[in-house]
Amino acid sequence: MGTEYTTTEIKQKYDDSASRYAFTEPVQELLGVKRLRRRLVGQASGRVLEVACGTGANFPYYPPDCEITAVDLSSEMIDIAKQRAEKQGLDIEFRRMDAEALAFPDDRFDTVVSTLTLCTFPDPVGALREMQRVMKPDGRILLVEHGRSDNRLVAWFQDVRADAHAQQLGCHWNREPLELVTEGGLSPVATRRTFLGIFHEIEAK
Numbered sequence: 001m002g003t004e005y006t007t008t009e010i011k012q013k014y015d016d017s018a019s020r021y022a023f024t025e026p027v028q029e030l031l032g033v034k035r036l037r038r039r040l041v042g043q044a045s046g047r048v049l050e051v052a053c054g055t056g057a058n059f060p061y062y063p064p065d066c067e068i069t070a071v072d073l074s075s076e077m078i079d080i081a082k083q084r085a086e087k088q089g090l091d092i093e094f095r096r097m098d099a100e101a102l103a104f105p106d107d108r109f110d111t112v113v114s115t116l117t118l119c120t121f122p123d124p125v126g127a128l129r130e131m132q133r134v135m136k137p138d139g140r141i142l143l144v145e146h147g148r149s150d151n152r153l154v155a156w157f158q159d160v161r162a163d164a165h166a167q168q169l170g171c172h173w174n175r176e177p178l179e180l181v182t183e184g185g186l187s188p189v190a191t192r193r194t195f196l197g198i199f200h201e202i203e204a205k
């Protein structure tokens, strides 16, 4: 196992880099992430919790009748997300919160959305268990994630560079999202892999 970062260290990394984070979006678009966001987030309905919303890159894709609560560890990321929501005329409730200890009662949300986060949470399985706890029994968890490629050469490179990559934003790019989802006690009902098997769209119950 490579270097792990604490929740405090992760918060610091995102607070420090929040103003530059939006610059990653054109790169994500090139990798097809925007399309995945649109497709998955467009399926959200009812009372929605977005976990680790970052700067709000998913906000344009929610259907208009969703009642959205968005949480993140980093107040700086939330500040940018708030500005984005305001610009888009979206009424979103923001809370600064640790995904691994969600301050919501059980069975509260119809849909839980989280994107590009399992790579960063210090305890991704703990965070998935929390998402499941706050989701209604007939609710859905919608994830866009990235992880270890199913191409051996790319996976080798990711393994070799894992520590160096994680130093930047605490992102462990060789985690296995599908394994984490199963470990978290969730059942994937629909999954799709794209871009050298790196990106995953996951709908879980």
Ligand SMILES: C[S@@+](CC[C@H](N)C(=O)[O-])C[C@H]1O[C@@H](n2cnc3c(N)ncnc32)[C@H](O)[C@@H]1O
Pocket: 007, 010, 011, 014, 051, 052, 053, 054, 055, 056, 057, 058, 071, 072, 073, 074, 077, 097, 098, 099, 100, 114, 115, 116, 117, 120, 121, 122
């Ligand atoms: C790679 S960014 C992804 C942001 C956004 N979800 C997106 O798709 O662009 C990871 C986000 O997770 C947040 N984060 C990391 N650990 C967290 C935790 N334990 N609880 C809540 N948010 C966390 C970071 O502050 C950051 O905003």
